[in-house]
Amino acid sequence: MTTTRQQGAWLICFLAGIWLGMRAGGANDTDATRDDERQARFSGATPRAGESAKSTTQTNAASAAKTANSKAPDAISGIPPAKQLTLDDLRRLLDANLYEADLRQWMHDLELLPKSLAAADLPAAAAMIWSAKHRFPSMMALVSILDRWAESDPKAVLGWLHTLKGDEKIVKTIRHCVLHTIGKKHPALLWQEVGPTQEWQSEDWIAGGLIGQYFVGDPARLQQFLEATTDSSARYFALNIIAREMAKKDPVGAIAWAKAQPHNQAADEALASLYRTLAEKNPTAAISAVAESSGTLSRLERERIIEGLAENHPARLRDFIAAGGLQSATMREAGLVGSYLKKSQRDFVALASEIPAGQTRDAFLSSLSFQLSQQGDAEGAWLALKDIPPSLERRSAMWSYAEGRTTGKNIAEMTGWLGTLPTGSDRDSAIAGFARSASKSQPQIACEWSSAIADRVYRGEIVEERFDAWHRDDAKASEAWLNKTTSLSAEDKARLMARSAGRSTP
Numbered sequence: 001m002t003t004t005r006q007q008g009a010w011l012i013c014f015l016a017g018i019w020l021g022m023r024a025g026g027a028n029d030t031d032a033t034r035d036d037e038r039q040a041r042f043s044g045a046t047p048r049a050g051e052s053a054k055s056t057t058q059t060n061a062a063s064a065a066k067t068a069n070s071k072a073p074d075a076i077s078g079i080p081p082a083k084q085l086t087l088d089d090l091r092r093l094l095d096a097n098l099y100e101a102d103l104r105q106w107m108h109d110l111e112l113l114p115k116s117l118a119a120a121d122l123p124a125a126a127a128m129i130w131s132a133k134h135r136f137p138s139m140m141a142l143v144s145i146l147d148r149w150a151e152s153d154p155k156a157v158l159g160w161l162h163t164l165k166g167d168e169k170i171v172k173t174i175r176h177c178v179l180h181t182i183g184k185k186h187p188a189l190l191w192q193e194v195g196p197t198q199e200w201q202s203e204d205w206i207a208g209g210l211i212g213q214y215f216v217g218d219p220a221r222l223q224q225f226l227e228a229t230t231d232s233s234a235r236y237f238a239l240n241i242i243a244r245e246m247a248k249k250d251p252v253g254a255i256a257w258a259k260a261q262p263h264n265q266a267a268d269e270a271l272a273s274l275y276r277t278l279a280e281k282n283p284t285a286a287i288s289a290v291a292e293s294s295g296t297l298s299r300l301e302r303e304r305i306i307e308g309l310a311e312n313h314p315a316r317l318r319d320f321i322a323a324g325g326l327q328s329a330t331m332r333e334a335g336l337v338g339s340y341l342k343k344s345q346r347d348f349v350a351l352a353s354e355i356p357a358g359q360t361r362d363a364f365l366s367s368l369s370f371q372l373s374q375q376g377d378a379e380g381a382w383l384a385l386k387d388i389p390p391s392l393e394r395r396s397a398m399w400s401y402a403e404g405r406t407t408g409k410n411i412a413e414m415t416g417w418l419g420t421l422p423t424g425s426d427r428d429s430a431i432a433g434f435a436r437s438a439s440k441s442q443p444q445i446a447c448e449w450s451s452a453i454a455d456r457v458y459r460g461e462i463v464e465e466r467f468d469a470w471h472r473d474d475a476k477a478s479e480a481w482l483n484k485t486t487s488l489s490a491e492d493k494a495r496l497m498a499r500s501a502g503r504s505t506p
Contacts, residue, residue: 073117085116090125094132106139114144122149126160136170143174147181154182154189169204169415176205183214190214191221198202201231207240216245226261236266243270244277251278279308283316291325299330306333310340314348321351331360338367338384346372346380352387359393366393373404381405395429402433411442418449428453432462441468444481451487460492463498 044071096106117125129135129142150157157178164171183190190211192496194200200208209229218472222242229235239261246254251274258271275297278482279286286305289297295304307316314461317337320326326334337348348368355361369384388394406414414434421427431449439446446466453459470478479500482493 030432069501070125078277080445084118085113086123087117087128088122089113090117090128094128094134094138098134098137102148110138110141111144114141114148117145117148119148119152123156123160139170139174143177145162146174146178150178150181151185155184158182158189158193172204176208178212180214187214187218187221189227195228198228201229201234207234207237209234209236210241212238213241213245215320216242232266234249235264236269239266239270240273243274247274247277247281251281268298268300270386272298276304276308279305280312283309283313287316287320287325290320303333303336306336307340310337312343314341314345318345318348322355323352326355329355329360329364334360335363335367337364338369338371339372343369344375344377344380346370346377346383348382349384352384358392361394362388362391366397369397370400373400376404376407378405390425395425398426398429399433399436400483402430403437404433406434406437411438411445414438415445415449423454425455428458429456432458435462435466439466439469443473443478446470447478447481448485451485451492463488463492464496467496468499475500476481 067220073325093106093110093113098106114125126142126149128144129138129145132138135332146157146161161171161175161178179190179193182193194211199205200211202208209231210223212225212229215225226238226242227234229238239258243254243258246257255271255274258267258274259272261267275286275289278289286309290302290305306317321337326337341348345368349365352361352365355364365384365388369381369388372378372381372384378401381397381404385394385397386403388397402414402418405417418427418430418434431453435446435450438449443466447463447470450462450466451459453462467478467482479497482488482496482500485493488496
């Protein structure tokens with residue numbers, strides 16, 4: 001029994017992943033055909049020999065179109081349903097032989113049905129699924145049915161859940177899902193249900209603290225919930241989700257609330273995330289907080305403000321930096337500027353003089369160069385890169401610059417440019433970036449150029465990366481090149497061959 005329960009809980013997660021993948025995939029011709037076939041099945045139509053279900057459905061649809069009253073399209077598939085789905089349709093799905101059925105279609109139909117049943121049939125449908133032989137793969141449909149039922153009669157749903165016996169983990173998982181649905185409209189009933197049990201802190205309720213968001217509108221009940229939440233994990237989730245809910249309407253008020261909470265890691269992280277929201281919704285207040293902090297803001301809070309400004313208000317951040325706002329910035333703070341810019345912001349490069357010289361300025365320019373390279377602005381990336389002195393930051397920037405410059409470019413043009421670079425760290429990093437980009441279409445050229453890296457240790461790392469990637473795609477061609485090349489030492493070739501042999505061993 002224990003094994004069955006464990007498998008059941010695992011299967012719910014597995015099926016949820018499949019279900020979400022199906023819904024995220026969008027409509028296509030195959031799905032349209034399957035929708036037509038589903039309509040034929042639900043309407044009782046049976047295709048004649050040599051006639052597809054789709055053509056039969058089209059015939060039925062054409063006949064129905066002659067009537068004065070046409071039904072509205074189905075919200076899920078966009079196809080007019082043959083009829084409102086019933087408990088008999090659910091029964092046919094539950095009685096299907098899953099070893100022979102098209103499982104993707106079966107799950108598609110099962111997803112549609114809870115939304116199409118009459119409201120009066122929901123309690124019977126829930127009972128039918130719970131007692132079905134295909135209970136586990138039908139759990140997602142059961143949750144959908146219970147969600148609809150809870151909207152109109154939440155107390156009845158909770159009462160029904162209390163009557164379920166056996167499969168304790170499955171029952172709890174379903175209950176937790178339904179409690180979230182109830183909490184959205186009935187927070188008082190939610191607290192009445194979980195307050196005495198404090199079940200949201202149990203190990204089998206993943207991220208149970210998230211239910212705290214439903215008490216935001218009732219300060220007294222929210223305080224009760226927080227005082228009861230002693231589990232560190234549940235409290236972490238609770239503080240973060242409550243703060244985010246508050247910040248949707250009033251980020252300044254949310255910050256004041258978070259500061260009033262007992263000082264601990266969870267509260268500190270929740271508070272820092274609020275400053276990012278503040279930067280997004282009220283950049284003036286966020287900039288003032290940084291400018292006037294005088295040490296009152298934590299390192300994490302300052303970083304979140306910079307992230308939020310760079311991503312949402314680059315012009316405001318640019319003006320702030322130009323006015324000397326980051327004269328005391330840390331290396332990490334300066335590096336965050338380029339990392340969070342969404343589009344090419346080449347004019348930030350000119351602000352380098354406003355950033356503390358040394359590693360902090362190098363981090364600022366390196367992050368700008370990397371982001372500009374990723375956005376296809378090779379010229380802007382070089383403007384940032386050329387003023388970085390020899391350092392790890394310059395090596396990283398040179399790598400990304402060469403990789404970005406290679407994307408979509410003629411390979412011969414790029415190798416010609418590499419040939420003009422003097423031997424040294426810049427050339428080695430540029431080759432590494434070029435090789436990574438070129439290996440997608442020209443793996444042999446990528447390997448050959450990787451073997452030209454001057455630094456012996458660095459060369460070994462890059463050659464291994466490029467050869468391994470090539471060998472996974474085409475073992476025969478990569479090994480043939482390795483046997484013939486003269487650009488690698490016998491020791492290097494033996495090491496690569498040994499690695500490839502290890503991957504080939506079952």
